Amino acid sequence: MIGKGLESLIPKKEQNKEASREPAKDFIFWIEIDKIKPNPLQPRKEFDEQELSSLSESIKKYGLLQPIIANKVEMRTPSGGMVAEYQIIAGERRWRASKKAGLRQIPVIIKERSNQEKLEMALIENVQRKDLNAVDKAKAFERLRSEFGLLDREIAQMVGASREAVVNTLRILSLSEEIKNALRGEKISEGHARALLGVKDERERKNLFDEILKNNYSVREVEKKAKSNKSIKIDKTIINKEFLEKKLKELFGYNRIKLEKKRDKIQFVADFESEEEIKGWIKKIMHR
Secondary structure (H helix, E strand, C coil), X not given: CEECXXXXXXXXXXXXXXXXXXXXXXXXXXXXXXXXXXXXXXXXXXXXXXXXXXXXXXXXXXXXXXXXXXXXXXXXXXXXXXXXXXXXXXXXXXXXXXXXXXXXXXXXXXXXXXXXXXXXXXXXXXXXXCCCCHHHHHHHHHHHXXXXXXXXXXXXXXXXXXXXXXXXXXXXXXXXXXXXXHHHCCCCCHHHHHHHCCCCCHHHHHHHHHHHHHHCCCHHHHHHHHHHCCEEEEXXXXXXXXXXXXXXXXXXXXXXXXXXXXXXXXXXXXXXXXXXXXXXXXXXXXXX
């Protein structure tokens, strides 16, 4: 059912007739686009300008086919009067493209929603379209958890994901700003970011991150390197495993040496293909 705006609602008599026939339908109002404002709780912070331009051209040609959803907010003016503003709950991308297309009014469904509901609806809209970057998604999850007290499993149910997926997404917030910015800018994927989380030492993680950008590593390659480059703690000193193995190979003059961490112990492993090879290696060490 379409109205011309909140200021000129359908007459009550007609409203009652329509409501009795179609009680479940939402009213659609044509609202001046300048009275509509972005959702301050919108988890998505960046919008692709090329996509907006493409959508804007479509709107110019066919109009805005799907109404946005907004929440009415009344504010007091300096003179003491009241003015209405409409905060977007879902459809900010369509609103931005409509402004770009030069529309003066757009169709809006008015919904009264709490801050938590506004955040949830904006988050769900973006997640369902699969274009919300992992950092902004993690921040939205964290806000639902810290501000509104939602449990990880409740967030998972809300967005149609597993609890493990929600926990893994939240872990992304512990990465450095440089890595998070690269994730936002699609220089690395969420898979790369999760693999980097496996490297606990910040310096090692930064080095591996630089290698990803330089060599265009796949997620699988990063996972392998993250596993092999783990640090070893000896007497409160953190040593890069790869570096330590290299030094041991130089010291013992043998290349098939590796260190393995088993629970609280560190094992020194040297692989030999035969007894003769072992004897030759021992003889070489003994005569140094």
